[in-house]
Amino acid sequence: MAKILFYDLETTGTMFWKNGIHQLSGILEIDGEVKETFNFKMRPNPNAIIDDGSLKVANVTIEVIQNYDLDMKQGYDKFISLLSTYVNKYDKKDKIFLCGFRNTGFDDPFLNAFFKQNGDDYSFSWFWSNSLDVNVLATQELKEIRQSLKDFKLSTVAETLGIEVDHNNLHDALYDVELTRLSYHKLCKVQ
Known part of the structure; x- marks a missing residue:
């Protein structure tokens, strides 16, 4: 049984050891069937350094993220509650694959730090x-035309794969998750 969590984060900067998460979104799929879609907007770790440039990319302000209903611990608790519905964390054979776009170098370290910041x-x-990592899968698939692409961002990859992209919604974590999932299915030729 394949369990895949397509996910994306929006953060207060680019360094997992000093910046924090303010949006955690995902689509949990089991054997190709969507089981859960979630979008947790939360106040970041109170000790996190906030980079205005990172907030600008996500189209939010400090005031917006400081007024989210959930604090970091509440966001963590909601995430754990969702995961525990689908995984027995004590069973070494029952796990979820994380899937994102450039997640192995960015989102995965932030997610691990998020757990640690919550004492886990x-x-x-x-x-x-x-x-x-959809970026890695796309690299293999598009290697022959890479030189003709303006960049290798999620939006460019998705458009190259024939997926319609709403540029006004980019960098909203849930929208980026949807693009990532569609791109993954195109690359893996999943119907």
Whole structure:
């Protein structure tokens, strides 16, 4: 049984050891069937450094993220509650694949840090240690035309794969998750 969590984060900067998460979104799929879609907007870790440039990319302000209903711990608790519906974290054979776009170098370290910031050193009780990365899959598929692409961002890759992209919604974590999932299915030729 393949369990895949297509996910994306919006953060207060680019360094997982000093910045924090303010949006955690995902689509959980089991054997190709969507089981859950979630979009947790939360106040970041109170100790997180906030980079105005990162907030600008996500089209939010400090005032907006500081007024989210959930604090970091509440966001963590909601995420754990969702995961525990689909995974027995004590069963070494029952895990979820994380899947994102450039997640292995960015989102995965932030997610692991998020667990640690909430006093949990066992994030990999839920997830396989080897993630799926749509950026890597797309690199293989598009290697012959890479030089003709303006960049290799999620939006460019999705459009190249024939997926319609609403540029006004980019960098909203849930919208980016939807693009990532559609791109994954195109690349893996899943109907």
